[in-house]
Amino acid sequence: MPSKRTTAPAGRIAGVDVARGLALLGMMGTHIMPLVQNGGPDGVEATWVAVWFAGKASAIFAILAGVGLALLTGGHTPHTGAKLTGDRRSVAVRALLITLIGFGAGALDTNVAVILVHYGLLFLITTAFLGLGTRALWCWAAGWLLLAPVAWYLVLPWVSTHVVPPTTGASPGPLDLLRPATLLADLFVTGYYPVLVWTGFVLLGLALGRCRIAAPPVALAFTLGGAALAWGARTLSGAVIGATPDAAQALGAVTGGNGLPLSAALESGRGLAGVESTPWWFVLSAPHSSAPLDLLHVSGTAIAVLGACQLLAMALTAMLGGVGEALMWPLSGTGSATLTLYTGHLVVLDLLSTATAGMPRLGVYLCFVVGALLIGIALKWAGRRGPLESAVHTLSRAAAGTPH
Numbered sequence: 585m586p587s588k589r590t591t592a593p594a595g596r597i598a599g600v601d602v603a604r605g606l607a608l609l610g611m612m613g614t615h616i617m618p619l620v621q622n623g624g625p626d627g628v629e630a631t632w633v634a635v636w637f638a639g640k641a642s643a644i645f646a647i648l649a650g651v652g653l654a655l656l657t658g659g660h661t662p663h664t665g666a667k668l669t670g671d672r673r674s675v676a677v678r679a680l681l682i683t684l685i686g687f688g689a690g691a692l693d694t695n696v697a698v699i700l701v702h703y704g705l706l707f708l709i710t711t712a713f714l715g716l717g718t719r720a721l722w723c724w725a726a727g728w729l730l731l732a733p734v735a736w737y738l739v740l741p742w743v744s745t746h747v748v749p750p751t752t753g754a755s756p757g758p759l760d761l762l763r764p765a766t767l768l769a770d771l772f773v774t775g776y777y778p779v780l781v782w783t784g785f786v787l788l789g790l791a792l793g794r795c796r797i798a799a800p801p802v803a804l805a806f807t808l809g810g811a812a813l814a815w816g817a818r819t820l821s822g823a824v825i826g827a828t829p830d831a832a833q834a835l836g837a838v839t840g841g842n843g844l845p846l847s848a849a850l851e852s853g854r855g856l857a858g859v860e861s862t863p864w865w866f867v868l869s870a871p872h873s874s875a876p877l878d879l880l881h882v883s884g885t886a887i888a889v890l891g892a893c894q895l896l897a898m899a900l901t902a903m904l905g906g907v908g909e910a911l912m913w914p915l916s917g918t919g920s921a922t923l924t925l926y927t928g929h930l931v932v933l934d935l936l937s938t939a940t941a942g943m944p945r946l947g948v949y950l951c952f953v954v955g956a957l958l959i960g961i962a963l964k965w966a967g968r969r970g971p972l973e974s975a976v977h978t979l980s981r982a983a984a985g986t987p988h
Contacts, residue, residue, distance in 0.1 A: 597655065597798055598901070598909065598916050599894025604648045605919030605960065606889065609953055610641030612929055615696045616949045619852040620844065628844055630851030638853050639871025642699055642777065643785055643882040644889060645922070646706065650789020651797070651890070653707070657714050660796055664715065672711045674984035679707035681976045682923070689927055690755035692934040697776035698755035700927070705771055705779050706786045713790060721791035728784035729883060733876045736773060736781050740860060743773045750774045781874045788883055797894055806891025813884030817877045821869035825850075831864040838862065910964075917960025921970030925956050 619634040630638075657663050657671040686700025713724065744750045747769040752760045754776070760767045772780045796802050825831045836846040844855030853871030860874075868875040897916075900908030918925060929952055940948050963970060969977060 596920065597894065598897035598912055599803065599890065600648060600651055600655070600797065601916035601919035602897060602912055603644065603886075603890045603893040603919065604652075604922055605915035605917070605956075606893070607641045607644040607648060608918060608922045608925060609956065610637035611645060611926070612952050612956070613637050613949055614641060615694070615929070615933065616952060617945050619854055620848050624847070626845035626847055628848045630848050634852035634854075634871070638851070639873075639878065640882050640885050643782075644886040645699070646703070646777075646782055646785040647789040647792070647883065647886040648890070649703065649706070650710065650786040650791075651793040652789075653710055653714070653786070654790045654793020660718070660794055662715055662717060662794065668715050670984035671714055674980040675707055675711050675714065677980040677983040678976055679704045679711075681979060682707060685923070685927055685972065687756065687758045687761075689930050690757035690760075692930050693937065694930050694933045695754065696930060696933065698930065699777050701756045702771055702775065702777040702779055702782065706782060709779070709783055710786050710790065713787060716790075718791060718794040721787060721794055725784060725787040725791045728787055729879045730876060732781045732784050733874055733879060736778060736874050737860060737865065739780075740773055743769050747774075776872060778874060781879065784879065785883070785886075788886075792887065792890065797890070798898075800895070800898060803891045803894040803898065806887050807895060808888075808891075810884045810887025810889070810891060814881050814888060815884070817880035817884060818869045821867055821877045821881075824867040825864075828864075828867075831867060834862045834864050835859060835868070913961045913964040914957040915960065917962070917964035918956050919960070921960065921963055921973055923976065924970030924972040925959065927972060929956070 613633045614637050617633040618631055619638055620628055621631050623629045653675060654662075657668070657675075662668070663671055681704075683701050683704030686698060686702075686704055689698045689700055692698075713721065716724070747765050749766055750769050751774040752766055752770040756767055756770060756775070760770075769775075772778060792806070795806075797806075825835065832846065835849075838857075838859045838861070839846050839849035839855040842849070842855035842857055844852075849855040850868070850870045853873065856868075856870060856873055859865055859868065859870075865873065865875055867877065869877040869881045871878070897912060900911055902908070904911070932952075959970075968974070
């Protein structure tokens with residue numbers, strides 16, 4: 585019998601927490617490490633952090649948020665009636681609290697595009713979809729991921745022209761509440777995580793969470809199907825750009841004007857400002873481009889990562905029992921406290937910005953990784969939530985009128 589300390593809280597799935605932990609470490613990497621460096625045949629190339637994490641980690645973070653909301657609201661069988669009403673109140677309070685934390689984090693001096701305000705808005709929008717079943721959610725997610733980029737492409741020029749300034753900058757902060765038009769434009773269209781597009785990620789997460797993730801055949805289907813989708817979207821993008829000189833020339837002119845060769849821009853997501861001015865944007869699969877093929881690529885990646893993490897979790901538990909579960913503590917513990925660790929790492933980046941300025945970035949990143957994993961282990965050992973998770977959980981459940 586595993587001890588009380590090693591038993592996951594009811595409703596938690598180890599593979600989801602492991603995947604969430606990986607996404608958090610990936611986001612930390614993009615915040616701390618450079619995404620481009622000198623080298624390669626074009627003189628500048630994307631770093632390994634960009635190749636592995638840019639655009640993917642934050643999207644996985646959002647998709648897994650949807651998975652978590654599905655598990656909180658009934659899992660495979662969504663709640664109905666009074667329970668659903670309580671769920672909606674609870675999620676709305678979560679959204680408000682995360683938004684408030686996000687505004688505070690946006691005021692820090694980190695040079696990081698903080699996702700939390702957008703994240704809170706995504707939670708609020710998702711309350712309208714919590715009562716839907718699996719099939720309906722898959723239809724909504726597929727439709728949103730395919731059509732929202734087109735809508736974003738069409739409305740972006742108008743918003744950029746008629747809202748001055750059109751964006752808040754890297755992250756919305758408290759002072760942006762004084763300019764609501766700019767704030768709304770940033771949140772929905774012009775920001776780093778446009779909610780118009782990113783709602784599709786959370787809907788996809790809801791659909792995934794309504795499936796029986798803990799069943800081995802489902803986890804295997806996620807792994808293989810997600811990998812195929814990710815590979816297919818990226819391969820199609822590369823094939824079209826490689827076989828169409830006009831595409832490469834038009835896209836390269838934009839990224840070159842921003843100081844990066846096309847190859848480095850496509851891998852890192854840097855140097856893409858203005859690329860939506862050309863219709864070749866539709867064939868991009870580049871981080872944070874909001875292009876259709878990029879959404880499909882990162883969605884497939886997220887599905888594959890979730891499935892693979894759940895397969896690993898089940899294999900370790902089946903072979904080693906409680907020992908296998910403990911081996912997952914570093915990542916599953918980190919993944920169960922992402923709000924605390926995400927916010928905490930931003931605070932530390934702000935406080936230690938001067939002290940770490942001259943240090944090798946890889947060394948700084950490894951310090952953050954080790955710190956996060958140790959905190960994850962400690963939380964698992966103590967059987968506790970992270971401080972922010974505990975506060976948000978308590979207040980949101982109180983709003984729903986359910987026990988803590």
